[in-house]
Amino acid sequence: MATMREVAARAGVSIATVSFVVNGSRSVSPTTHQRVTDAMTELGYTNNVVARALASKRTRIVALLFPALEERLGGIALRMFMSAATRASELGYHLVLWPSGETDQDVRDLVSGRLVDGVLVMEVQLHDSRVDALLELGLPFVSMGRTSQNDRVPFVDMDFEEAVEQALDHLESLGHQSIGLVLEDFSASPIVGYGPAARTEEAFRRSVARRGLRTALVTCGPSAAGGRRAAHDLVAALPDVTGVLIMKDDATGGLLSGLAATGRRVPGDVSVVSLASSTANGAATEPTLTTLDAPGVEMGRLAVESLVARLDAGAGAAAEAELTQVLLPCVLHVAGSSGPARGVGARG
């Protein structure tokens, strides 16, 4: 609870010298350095981050902008929160949680307090007014997710295209030629083209055309009931289906039982791969799910690192800092829900 002034008096030096010692901003002679550190420990000096922020015009606080009232967020969002906060802490920053609606006004209001040096934006949509507002405000930020036109926007996102490739590689190597894709049904949602679903669908269409696979695409409502319904829709659209990619965690269990209800066994008759999920999540069903684990932890960590790097570089070097646009791969975790296609030997 001691101030710099008190430490300076105790050490018999000027307040500026104490500041030099604390920040290492100038070199001080070993003797005075020792006197200052002694005084600091004797008085139990600790920095006052608020005073430092006022004087230095840097708060060393970054904000994580998340969509309030969003019910779809799950375990991977939580891991992003935690890893972002942890990495920020390691880098000497604090992370504040900012709930925001879809409107850019929320962003402007929050930023106007000048509490934060930079912002991370979560759940970025294809058209996102929050990103527009941040660009206009000139505040350093990193987008977690991509808009449709991200020319000069630093972002960290999941590589949905690559995830689809990995999943199809896996299934094709097991001999599957008839593969369905199950995506969340956004037709009743205000969202016009949800990025992850849109990118996954597009990547799937391109890849299956190139690979020459038989395919079908069905949408899926929430929870087990939605998954069960999707299973029926899928087998109706693609009766000889032997492989399924699904990107809707809460419906995957229902998909499994829905497939069973049509007389198809997993993985005996049909293999299932859960996209953008997690091993832990996949372990909750029987059989356990082959998953492409979303890099939530890495996304949080990298987004913070990218933002902090720009902040620590200073306003001068900010312009010439390279634009970090990172796509993180999912990790394929092979488990019980995928296996050789019917008629293909187990060692095939």
Place this chain on the structure above:
Amino acid sequence: MATMREVAARAGVSIATVSFVVNGSRSVSPTTHQRVTDAMTELGYTNNVVARALASKRTRIVALLFPALEERLGGIALRMFMSAATRASELGYHLVLWPSGETDQDVRDLVSGRLVDGVLVMEVQLHDSRVDALLELGLPFVSMGRTSQNDRVPFVDMDFEEAVEQALDHLESLGHQSIGLVLEDFSASPIVGYGPAARTEEAFRRSVARRGLRTALVTCGPSAAGGRRAAHDLVAALPDVTGVLIMKDDATGGLLSGLAATGRRVPGDVSVVSLASSTANGAATEPTLTTLDAPGVEMGRLAVESLVARLDAGAGAAAEAELTQVLLPCVLHVAGSSGPARGVGARG
């Protein structure tokens, strides 16, 4: 980006008058008030929260202390994060996320920067050095969860005792007399007595004794495999079991299939109630789970409200402020996994 000084100059008043208008700390004449507000809008004045914090010795920031590296946290923790941040925002506060280990040193280091006015502590254990440290530091805080000796500690926690009563009431009203309890296995964990599990077990023991039920208690490993194993252990220990309480979300699906593997149908032969879970989570299985939904959102909201109330009351009134110790009930959501006991009519 305008300062108070600039607004004052524009309005032709003193800087103090502007401050009075901004904070409502003194009454100002309607005419000058108008001149000031006009100047503010013309210059686009916004408060500088850092300068305000330095002068007022209040940052209006609270910290949420969460256990770093904790993998067990799930959806309800995420909802706590989001609701706490949202409520704080509504009350004019900011929420920063502070990762901490088990050691109290982390807490002391974080607090020493004087960045926050108060702290929320998550996942409080029966013996928690973080709580001890906060008490010693004299910093206002609210515990989310309870220690074993919480005489003067303000807390918000789930009412595990009541949840057990609700679950047993539900099952008993359906005619069940032989009920098992499935809890997470902490024998291999460093945690000595995990609060929620310990309180649930104790409440269960007391309640079933009073009710005169036949019971068994089994522990449960992670994921579906753990639940399946628990099902076998349970039917071995209590062959005529017709009702199960389980508090381990990722194993509940496995419990269902494990029961099926022993020839017992849910809910035809055995009813299952998932404790401290969520309706959304329970909808992922078939049948959908009857759950006692954890009040994660309410806990985050109430903890913030309690803390902010104390902070806004000021240091003077803090001592005489009542000690808020709140136990929040779970909400019973009856779904597909519970029904009348065998031999009891559906209208029983």
Place this chain on the structure above:
DNA sequence: TTGTACGCGTTATCAA
């Protein structure tokens, strides 16, 4: 009701 002036605890700019 309004103005003056000091304090909050640092950082940063000059001198020395």
Place this chain on the structure above:
DNA sequence: TTGATAACGCGTACAA
């Protein structure tokens, strides 16, 4: 290498 001292932007006695 060190020391004065002016910002930083706002809150608040105290005075007018």
